[in-house]
Amino acid sequence: PEALIPLRQTWPDALVRRYREAGYWRGETFPAFLRERAQRLGSRTAVVGGEQRWSYAQLWERAETAAAGFLALGLVPGDRVVVQLGNVPAFYSVVFGLFRAGLVPVYALPAHRITEIGHFMRKSQAAAYVALRSYENYDYRLLARELQAQAEAGELPHLRQAVIVGGDAGEFADFDAFAPNPALLPTEDPDPQSVAFLQISGGSTGLSKLIPRTHDDYIYSFRASNEICGIGEDSVYMVALPAAHNFPMSSPGAMGAFYAGATVVLSPSPSPETTFALIERERVTDLGLVPPLALLWAQAAESTKHDLSSLRVLQVGGAKLTTEAARRVVAGLKCRLQQVFGMAEGLVNYTRLDDADEIVLNTQGRPISPDDEVLIVDDQGRSVPEGQPGYLLTRGPYTIRGYHNDDAANARSFTDDGFYRTGDVVLRTPEGYLNVQGRAHDHINRAGEKISAEEVEDHLLANPQVFDVAVVSIPDEYLGERICAFVIPRAGEARPRGPALKAWMRERGVAAYKIPDQIVFVDAFETTAVGKTSRKELRARLREDFLKAQ
Ligand code: J2J
Numbered sequence: 327p328e329a330l331i332p333l334r335q336t337w338p339d340a341l342v343r344r345y346r347e348a349g350y351w352r353g354e355t356f357p358a359f360l361r362e363r364a365q366r367l368g369s370r371t372a373v374v375g376g377e378q379r380w381s382y383a384q385l386w387e388r389a390e391t392a393a394a395g396f397l398a399l400g401l402v403p404g405d406r407v408v409v410q411l412g413n414v415p416a417f418y419s420v421v422f423g424l425f426r427a428g429l430v431p432v433y434a435l436p437a438h439r440i441t442e443i444g445h446f447m448r449k450s451q452a453a454a455y456v457a458l459r460s461y462e463n464y465d466y467r468l469l470a471r472e473l474q475a476q477a478e479a480g481e482l483p484h485l486r487q488a489v490i491v492g493g494d495a496g497e498f499a500d501f502d503a504f505a506p507n508p509a510l511l512p513t514e515d516p517d518p519q520s521v522a523f524l525q526i527s528g529g530s531t532g533l534s535k536l537i538p539r540t541h542d543d544y545i546y547s548f549r550a551s552n553e554i555c556g557i558g559e560d561s562v563y564m565v566a567l568p569a570a571h572n573f574p575m576s577s578p579g580a581m582g583a584f585y586a587g588a589t590v591v592l593s594p595s596p597s598p599e600t601t602f603a604l605i606e607r608e609r610v611t612d613l614g615l616v617p618p619l620a621l622l623w624a625q626a627a628e629s630t631k632h633d634l635s636s637l638r639v640l641q642v643g644g645a646k647l648t649t650e651a652a653r654r655v656v657a658g659l660k661c662r663l664q665q666v667f668g669m670a671e672g673l674v675n676y677t678r679l680d681d682a683d684e685i686v687l688n689t690q691g692r693p694i695s696p697d698d699e700v701l702i703v704d705d706q707g708r709s710v711p712e713g714q715p716g717y718l719l720t721r722g723p724y725t726i727r728g729y730h731n732d733d734a735a736n737a738r739s740f741t742d743d744g745f746y747r748t749g750d751v752v753l754r755t756p757e758g759y760l761n762v763q764g765r766a767h768d769h770i771n772r773a774g775e776k777i778s779a780e781e782v783e784d785h786l787l788a789n790p791q792v793f794d795v796a797v798v799s800i801p802d803e804y805l806g807e808r809i810c811a812f813v814i815p816r817a818g819e820a821r822p823r824g825p826a827l828k829a830w831m832r833e834r835g836v837a838a839y840k841i842p843d844q845i846v847f848v849d850a851f852e853t854t855a856v857g858k859t860s861r862k863e864l865r866a867r868l869r870e871d872f873l874k875a876q
Contacts, residue, residue, distance in 0.1 A: 327483030330404065330451050331731050333430060333521035335538045338744070341723075342519075348697060350550075350723040351542035353518045356425040359545070359585060360386055367587045370559075373580075374608060375415040375592035382587070385418060392423025393511055395504025396454070399487045403428030403512060405453035406524065408446050409570070410434040410469070412461035413592040416491050417569045418580065420456055420501070425522060428512050429454075432524040432536065433570040436461050440472045440835035441785075444482070445533050447473065449731055450524055451484040456501065459492040467496050472835070518542045524730060525572055525670040528776030531738070531767060532784075536730040537670050544576060545585070547674060547724040550694045551578035552586050554676050555639060555664065557612060561588035562636070564605065564613035566596040567774070572670040573614050573644055598626035606632045614641040614666060616774030618804050621651055624658025637661040639679065643668060643690075644774030645806045646762050652687045665690050667762055671746055672725025673698055675760055689759035690752075698722035701745060702754060715753040715763045719745040768865055770799035770809050775839045777809060779865060782840055785831050791815060791822040794851065796861065797842065798869040808843040812868050815847060822847075846872070 337345070345351045363372075364386035372385040380388065401407070407424055409431045411417040424431045432450045434443055436458075447455065455473055457466035470488040477485040491501040516522070518541045527535040555578050557563065563583035565574045569592065575581055580590045591608045593601045596619050604610065615623065620642045627634060640659055643666030647655070656663050667690035668674035675691035693700060702716040703709055710716035719741065727744050728736045739747050751764040765771075768779040779797040786795040793816040802808040815821050824845040831841050851864055 327451075330484075333404075333406075333524075333538050333730060335521055335540050335543070335726055335728070337727060345542075345546075345697070345723040348723075350546045350695065350697065351518070352545075353542065354545045355515045355518050355541040356422060356522055356545070357389075358515045360389065360422055363584065363587050367559075370587060371589045372584060373415045373418055373590045373592065375413065376594070378415045380415055385415075385422070387506075388419035389422035389426050390508070390511065391504050391506045392419050392501070393426035394507035395501065396423060396427050396429055396489075397510045398504075398507060399454070399489070399499055401427070401429055401453055401487065404430070406430045406432055406450040407454040407456055408432045408434055408443060408450065408452045410436060410438065410443065410455070410457040410466060411491065411569070412436045412458055413565055413569045413594050414458065414461075414492075415592065416458075416501070417592075418584070418590070420491065421523070425516070426511065428516055430521060430523055433526055433575075435526070435568050435570050435837070436464075437568075437837040437839055439837055440469060442534065442837055443469060443473065444476060446526070446536070447482050447485060449536050452482075453484050454487040454489060455485065456489045456491065459490050459494050466490070467498065470498055516541060526570075527670055527729070528769065531735075531769075532778055532780050535732050535735050537726055538730045539724075539726070543672075543724040544581070547672070547694065548576045548578045548582035548585055551576070551674065551676070552582045554678060554694065555582070555612065555641070556679055557582050557586045557588055559587040561586060561612055562591060562608055562610045563588055564591045564593055564601065564608075564610040566593045566601055566613055566615060566619070567644075573666065573668060573774075577614065577641070577643070577666055577668050577674050577676075579614070598623055598630065602626070602630050602632040602634060605634055605637065609636040611636055611638040612641070613637075614643060616644040617642055617647045617651055617806055618773045620647070620655045620659075624655045627658050627660075634659070634661075639664050641666045641676075645771045646690070649687050656683075656687070663687075667691055667760060669748060671748070673700075673720045673722065673746070673748070677759070685755075685757065685759055688761065689755060690762050692757075692759045693720075693722070695723055698725070699745070700754070700760075702752060707741075713753060713756070715751050717766055718748045718750045718752045718760070720748060721745045768798075768862055770797075770807050772799075772807055772809060772839060772843075773805045777840050780861075782809065782811065782842065783861075785834060785836060785840075786811060786813065786827065788834075789822070789827065789830055791819045792827075793817070796851065796865050796868055798865045798872075800844070800869065800872065802843075805843075809840070810844045810846060810869075810872065811842040812846050812848050812851070814850060
């Protein structure tokens with residue numbers, strides 16, 4: 327197979343010095359900090375999930391066993407490993423095991439299917455795939471088999487191992503049978519400036535990009551988040567959203583909680599029916615939700631028999647929380663609200679716990695770091711007058727300078743002087759807080775899941791009954807936005823039906839959250855006077871006409 331493309335994330339030397347001198351980057355690494363916590367806090371509870379309850383000592387021991395097991399399979403430091411696990415304690419023994427072994431996790435979500443997983447495997451040149459035996463009624467050995475078939479056909483030249491977690495591994499390597507073997511483990515911790523893992527982008531144009539994050543930059547982001555969010559040893563942090571998502575991982579997330587020596591409680595579902603009982607049982611103090619869930623919780627909390635009085639801070643982020651929705655959340659849940667506006671590429675903004683209600687209800691917060699640089703610009707890249715909306719560009723001690731293995735995306739998404747073009751339209755208040763107004767790209771923010779219109783269009787266009795398609799976001803009371811596909815059937819073919827098109831897309835192996843919520847058949851797309859129209863204009867016009875007709 328072709329050589330591995332090096333994993334890197336580089337800031338200019340002067341900034342590296344600056345970030346070190348300012349104490350942001352301290353040379354810490356994932357394995358080093360967890361080892362220290364295990365030594366210092368040994369018997370304290372690190373993670374609770376299902377029937378399992380592991381102390382810090384046990385989590386570290388399991389990570390070391392995992393590390394030895396991966397290396398015993400023939401993986402070598404620097405190899406990338408696509409990890410697809412749900413909200414179970416093994417999520418953390420696997421990823422800390424990979425860190426300990428010098429292997430690089432690539433974080434997939436449980437909802438991803440062969441289309442997405444195949445893409446991550448190819449882009450990262452992954453040597454291995456690790457998945458749960460089953461989660462949310464899906465058998466991930468099916469996916470492992472599809473990957474193996476692609477590997478045999480020469481399409482995944484780097485793939486050498488598939489590992490199943492949770493028993494019944496079948497023909498694959500059995501994670502649960504991994505044995506400790508200290509002799510196999512590296513004697514040194516990784517370089518703190520090296521890439522620790524690849525996170526997945528929200529995918530604004532086309533397929534998801536891979537986001538290389540270093541030990542130094544990521545640990546800074548959650549250590550500083552702990553300060554801002556008041557996470558300490560006595561905190562009990564619940565992971566209700568998918569554990570692999572950047573929000574519950576790092577803002578301050580499970581990683582922040584482990585860093586603080588706190589307890590992480592995993593919920594298999596974010597629904598009030600599941601979470602409320604767990605909150606009561608484990609005395610959960612902090613967690614993050616997306617806006618639709620926060621509204622659902624606020625409503626359910628009014629009539630629950632469960633004791634939610636341990637809750638201290640509810641964070642809401644991933645999509646815009648309107649002022650009215652924020653009011654309802656505050657009224658329904660008797661705890662502090664914190665708005666979080668973040669992105670897997672880096673920059674995270676928080677309202678502060680001692681901010682006035684005015685700010686907490688009306689803004690999406692301000693950046694973590696004094697060295698987060700924020701520009702708000704117009705189409706030409708010129709700064710807009712203070713208080714006016716514009717495109718948000720950012721650069722700083724935990725924002726990436728480039729995606730992995732994607733020159734075209736890098737040319738689009740980063741300025742020559744290293745600013746990341748977030749694609750978000752924001753304005754800044756006189757107090758320096760950001761208010762998210764919209765976005766530049768055609769993507770759909772469906773309850774915090776970002777879906778590229780282009781990616782869904784590409785799938786539907788592959789159907790022989792489809793002549794043309796435009797995918798747009800439609801405001802949705804519950805989801806925030808839903809996916810609507812306008813489809814022109816192909817003349818001469820049997821006219822497709824909505825449910826059949828959706829089923830067809832599912833069978834292609836696409837994450838269920840990308841399947842259109844609504845399909846509208848049209849005879850033609852109206853074109854402008856010029857006769858040609860950009861997809862962007864077309865989508866905008868279709869959305870507008872559709873909403874007017876409602
Ligand atoms: C409006 N839009 C928001 C908000 C994210 C913490 C919290 C969230 C994410 C995340 C994250 C928003 N109001 N409060 O990684 O660490 C939209 C913006 C942004 C995009 C990033 C974290 N919070 N958004 O959601 O990588 O459009 O990260 O650019 O999934 O979500 O999506 P993602």
